[in-house]
Structures are given as structure tokens and as C-alpha cells.
Amino acid sequence: MSAPDYGRAFALWRAAAPAWRDYTHHAFVEGLGRGDLPRARFLHYLRQDYVFLIHFARAWALAAAKADTLAELQAASATVQALAHVEMPLHVQICADAGIDAAMLEATEEAPANLAYTRYVLEAGYSGDFLDLMAALAPCVLGYGEIGARLAGRGGAYADWIATYGGAEYQALCRDVGALIDAALLHRLGPGWAGLPRFARLTQRFATATRLEVGFWQMGLDGA
Numbered sequence: 001m002s003a004p005d006y007g008r009a010f011a012l013w014r015a016a017a018p019a020w021r022d023y024t025h026h027a028f029v030e031g032l033g034r035g036d037l038p039r040a041r042f043l044h045y046l047r048q049d050y051v052f053l054i055h056f057a058r059a060w061a062l063a064a065a066k067a068d069t070l071a072e073l074q075a076a077s078a079t080v081q082a083l084a085h086v087e088m089p090l091h092v093q094i095c096a097d098a099g100i101d102a103a104m105l106e107a108t109e110e111a112p113a114n115l116a117y118t119r120y121v122l123e124a125g126y127s128g129d130f131l132d133l134m135a136a137l138a139p140c141v142l143g144y145g146e147i148g149a150r151l152a153g154r155g156g157a158y159a160d161w162i163a164t165y166g167g168a169e170y171q172a173l174c175r176d177v178g179a180l181i182d183a184a185l186l187h188r189l190g191p192g193w194a195g196l197p198r199f200a201r202l203t204q205r206f207a208t209a210t211r212l213e214v215g216f217w218q219m220g221l222d223g224a
């Protein structure tokens, strides 16, 4: 299956990230697709992912603070809204159904792989600009979109998880984020952005964040 179209920058970044396939076809992902990933591993991942999403929402809020245009401000703030009001409540609900209440979820101790990834992204925002943040955030948003699109329609134990990321709403978000990134590059670097050294540095950021996604899946697979 060909990759979904989430814009030009994503296509270039994806092709240049050596770990992209390791990320999108990780054993954890394949277990979700087949439905045979042990439930305990999934719940371990989900608790860590809840903590991840708190920092991820903070990073998008930082993107809103660094926005240059109304469209960027709207897109970044809409993503914060979607994370806080759609994706995170989903985690809370699945964990509650498994007997992990809100207090337990809040008390989750961050795994080192989680710390490494979230602080890498936040640091990109603290020391860099809107583009640095987008390059560090893109593997997260768009990688899950690509995984969801590939696994869409599979049944099994993780059909709900697959439906969330493979569904129309998340896929539309991915297309919006891809368009946001292309527009942000054009706005700041001009029409020749793809050939500039700055774009090569952003490609490196994307590749690093992709490696950190691989580490996150592996943390989930290794369990507590």
C-alpha cells in the first residue's frame, strides 16, 4: 500500500528517515494489527502514552505561542483541543475499563524512553522555532496516521485503537498538519525551501524523532 498523502515536506522527510519503516512496522504495531498483542503490554503502553500526550499537548501549545499566522495559531490550538478533549479521554476510558482509574493513570511513572522523546520534542520548541517544533512533532502525528490507514478495517482486540487513527477524523487532521507544515516552510523559507540547508537540518530532527518513536514502541513491547 502506498503512503497516504500528507504533503510534500512529509514525503521528503519520510523518505530520508532510515528508521521510518522500523517505526511504522514495529512488532508492537503488527501485534495491534493482528490483535494478538498481549493486553498487559498494551495497557502499559497506554499509561505511558497518557503521560506522553500531556507533554505532546504542551509542545503543541508552544507551537501556538510560536505561530506567525492566524492559520498556524488556529491549527496548533485545534490540535491542543483535540488532544485534551478526544485522544486523552480515550486513554482514560480504555484504562478505566481495565480497572486503571484516573488517579493511577496520573501516578504513572515516566519510562526513560518516554522522557527521552517528550523532552526532545519540547527542547526543539524551547531552543528552536515553529519549524523545529513541526519537524519534531510530525513523526508522531503523521506516523500514527500512516499506521492507522494501513491497518484500517482490521478487526480484533484493537479494532477501536485502529479505528481512531485510521478513521476519517484523524486522517483529516494528518492532511491538515501536513498542509500546515508545507505552508509554514513556504512562509518562512520561501519557494525553494526543499533545497536549503535549513530544511536538511529539519530532516535530521524528523529522523531523530522517528528513532524515538521506535524506542517508544519497544518500551511498550518490553513491558513494565
Ligand SMILES: Cc1ncc(CN)c(N)n1
Pocket (backbone or CB within 6 Å): 049, 052, 053, 139, 140, 141, 144, 213, 216
Ligand atoms: C508515542 C505516540 N506517538 C504518536 C501518537 C499519536 N498522537 C501517540 N498517541 N503516542
